Amino acid sequence: MYQQIFALLGALLTAVVISKLFGFWTSLSQARRFAAASPVPYVSVYWYRESGWFWLLSPWFAPFLESLPFGLGHWVRYMKRDFSWAHKGKLPREELGSDVFWTAAADGCLLHVSDADVVSQVVHRWKDFPKAELYYHDLTWFGDNVITAEGSDWQRHRKITGPSFNERNSSLVFQETLTQAKAMLASFTHETDGNISAPGEEPVIDDLLFWLKAIALNVLSGAAFNRHIPWPTKSVVGFNVLHKPVESDSDSDSGFPAESKTHSMSWQYCMNQIMDNFYFLIGFSPWLLEHSPWKFLRTLPAAFGEFMHYIQEMIDDVPSAEGTTPTSDDGTGNSTSTKPLLRRNDLLSNILRANENDLLDESEILGNICILLIAGHETSASVLEIALILLATEPEFQQRIRDEIDSIWAAKKPGEDLTYEDYPKMRTIMALMLETLRLCPQIINLFKSTETSQTLTYRSQPLPLPPHTTIFLEAVSLQRNPKYWSPSPDLFLPSRWLKDPTYTPPPNTLPESPAHANLLCPQKGSYIPFGAGMRSCLGKKFAQVEFCTIVAVLLKGYSVELVDDGGKGWEEKRREVLECLDRRQTIIALRMLGKVKVRFVRSGAESFP
Numbered sequence: 387m388y389q390q391i392f393a394l395l396g397a398l399l400t401a402v403v404i405s406k407l408f409g410f411w412t413s414l415s416q417a418r419r420f421a422a423a424s425p426v427p428y429v430s431v432y433w434y435r436e437s438g439w440f441w442l443l444s445p446w447f448a449p450f451l452e453s454l455p456f457g458l459g460h461w462v463r464y465m466k467r468d469f470s471w472a473h474k475g476k477l478p479r480e481e482l483g484s485d486v487f488w489t490a491a492a493d494g495c496l497l498h499v500s501d502a503d504v505v506s507q508v509v510h511r512w513k514d515f516p517k518a519e520l521y522y523h524d525l526t527w528f529g530d531n532v533i534t535a536e537g538s539d540w541q542r543h544r545k546i547t548g549p550s551f552n553e554r555n556s557s558l559v560f561q562e563t564l565t566q567a568k569a570m571l572a573s574f575t576h577e578t579d580g581n582i583s584a585p586g587e588e589p590v591i592d593d594l595l596f597w598l599k600a601i602a603l604n605v606l607s608g609a610a611f612n613r614h615i616p617w618p619t620k621s622v623v624g625f626n627v628l629h630k631p632v633e634s635d636s637d638s639d640s641g642f643p644a645e646s647k648t649h650s651m652s653w654q655y656c657m658n659q660i661m662d663n664f665y666f667l668i669g670f671s672p673w674l675l676e677h678s679p680w681k682f683l684r685t686l687p688a689a690f691g692e693f694m695h696y697i698q699e700m701i702d703d704v705p706s707a708e709g710t711t712p713t714s715d716d717g718t719g720n721s722t723s724t725k726p727l728l729r730r731n732d733l734l735s736n737i738l739r740a741n742e743n744d745l746l747d748e749s750e751i752l753g754n755i756c757i758l759l760i761a762g763h764e765t766s767a768s769v770l771e772i773a774l775i776l777l778a779t780e781p782e783f784q785q786r787i788r789d790e791i792d793s794i795w796a797a798k799k800p801g802e803d804l805t806y807e808d809y810p811k812m813r814t815i816m817a818l819m820l821e822t823l824r825l826c827p828q829i830i831n832l833f834k835s836t837e838t839s840q841t842l843t844y845r846s847q848p849l850p851l852p853p854h855t856t857i858f859l860e861a862v863s864l865q866r867n868p869k870y871w872s873p874s875p876d877l878f879l880p881s882r883w884l885k886d887p888t889y890t891p892p893p894n895t896l897p898e899s900p901a902h903a904n905l906l907c908p909q910k911g912s913y914i915p916f917g918a919g920m921r922s923c924l925g926k927k928f929a930q931v932e933f934c935t936i937v938a939v940l941l942k943g944y945s946v947e948l949v950d951d952g953g954k955g956w957e958e959k960r961r962e963v964l965e966c967l968d969r970r971q972t973i974i975a976l977r978m979l980g981k982v983k984v985r986f987v988r989s990g991a992e993s994f995p
């Protein structure tokens with residue numbers, strides 16, 4: 387009897403497997419037939435390309451598949467996690483001889499693009515090529531927002547959020563960054579007793595990204611939410627970056643009213659928890675997380691609760707449309723008095739002011755606030771981390787930046803400080819940012835799609851796309867494409883951006899920072915670290931002002947240098963660091979997996995050659 391049942395189950399299972407395999411093969415063959423008829427080349431991939439499991443697990447099993455004999459696993463190189471970072475565009479260029487190609491899989495064909503003209507067509511026809519929903523869905527978790535919305539919904543979100551990024555806000559970004567960066571530099575160059583370190587004896591910074599995330603969050607808190615948070619420590623020496631859930635060792639308050647009484651975790655701790663563990667947060671129920679064996683997961687729901695509590699406090703603190711805000715509560719929920727408020731220019735106030743007619747509802751406002759934090763935090767911190775590390779490997783360019791900073795200071799009267807008017811003078815620093823983002827973009831793909839049939843033009847030929855095609859605009863391949871970035875597209879050469887006053891931008895190019903004169907204007911569509919076209923980054927200028935101000939403060943009288951604690955010697959250390967820069971993985975942005983130790987050393991006491 388049991389034998390018969392097992393035989394029946396076995397037969398059923400075999401039938402299911404055969405029918406699945408048949409379905410898989412039929413769909414794959416269909417995709418291949420379509421790709422073969424297209425004017426661009428294709429590669430067959432033998433996995434459901436948009437499968438989340440493959441994305442999650444491929445760092446572990448992709449190396450195994452790749453090592454299969456007779457090139458059986460070669461296809462994996464075209465679809466493993468962060469593949470375009472892994473091959474930097476070389477693989478398709480060398481093997482397929484094309485900057486546009488398909489990967490054909492059982493779940494359809496996906497178009498990969500690293501050709502500037504095609505990128506331009508896609509980003510400018512934003513209604514024909516909306517974002518590929520699958521890749522943005524997770525970001526709707528906080529509520530509908532300007533990054534994830536499409537069509538007329540997106541126009542509504544952008545109408546309210548877009549104008550809040552104005553010149554007055556940029557000036558606020560500059561001021562907030564200046565204050566924060568000075569405190570950060572002080573903590574990088576002082577001992578715990580408050581004394582300045584002896585030249586050449588400055589503290590080693592083990593986890594640069596931690597501090598850069600702290601400054602990015604403080605700048606966002608100040609310029610986006612009017613929360614001026616003091617720098618968490620006077621010296622990085624002995625500061626345990628892992629165990630600071632609540633308190634700060636600063637004398638002043640936390641920037642949030644009575645934080646220690648109303649919050650059990652600090653703002654930075656909550657933010658780091660959410661950014662580091664985003665996929666656990668959205669993937670598992672709070673109950674499961676709270677009962678998990680790992681402490682970092684157990685505290686995640688509480689960190690998220692605290693995060694939302696902070697955000698609500700910030701929203702409640704914004705002046706009402708009448709220009710007044712409640713000052714105290716009589717316990718009945720009614721405010722006892724109101725006080726007039728100065729017009730604030732932080733993003734949140736600008737957004738709420740613009741939304742007087744309730745174009746966005748409360749949940750959409752909340753979604754946008756959260757998304758500004760997510761979009762502007764790690765991206766800004768991470769580009770600074772890479773830039774500072776790259777700069778530590780390039781003492782000559784570092785000297786050029788210091789010369790620029792010195793010349794800005796030379797024009798100042800005694801007692802004068804940097805101001806927002808100095809920002810356009812920071813050309814060399816901007817070149818550093820642009821080149822860092824060219825080589826190491828934080829967002830390596832822009833994901834687009836088609837809803838109906840569309841046609842693109844590639845190499846003067848029509849390229850038809852069926853409905854529901856996914857398109858990857860591949861920033862790494864594009865921004866290292868020799869067609870646009872010769873000479874030496876793979877080398878870090880920030881000086882490529884610095885042009886002399888006779889430079890006239892060629893036709894079909896765009897300036898990447900209009901505030902700075904005589905910078906290289908790349909060909910339209912060939913440089914997309916901030917996206918391009920209608921859906922390009924709203925916070926681009928915010929991030930640029932922040933970046934330039936931080937570098938201008940950090941390098942005034944100081945140099946960033948690599949810490950050679952293994953006694954390897956300069957060249958060997960430099961090579962090791964460049965390899966470390968190469969090892970990355972996308973969490974939300976493309977993150978470095980290792981850490982590089984640096985220190986900020988008084989000028990003249992550097993140990994690099």
Ligand code: HEM
Nearest residue numbers: 532533761762765766829915916917921923924925928929
């Ligand atoms: C170096 C720092 C930054 C980088 C590299 C960066 C990169 C990007 C990219 C590539 C996109 C397009 C995403 C896509 O289409 O898939 C984008 C969009 C966006 N970014 Fe940024 N970003 C940075 C900083 C910021 C900051 C500081 C903010 C806000 C404070 C911000 C807010 C936004 C918003 C709101 C959008 C969506 C725009 C729309 O779809 O209309 N970003 N960013």
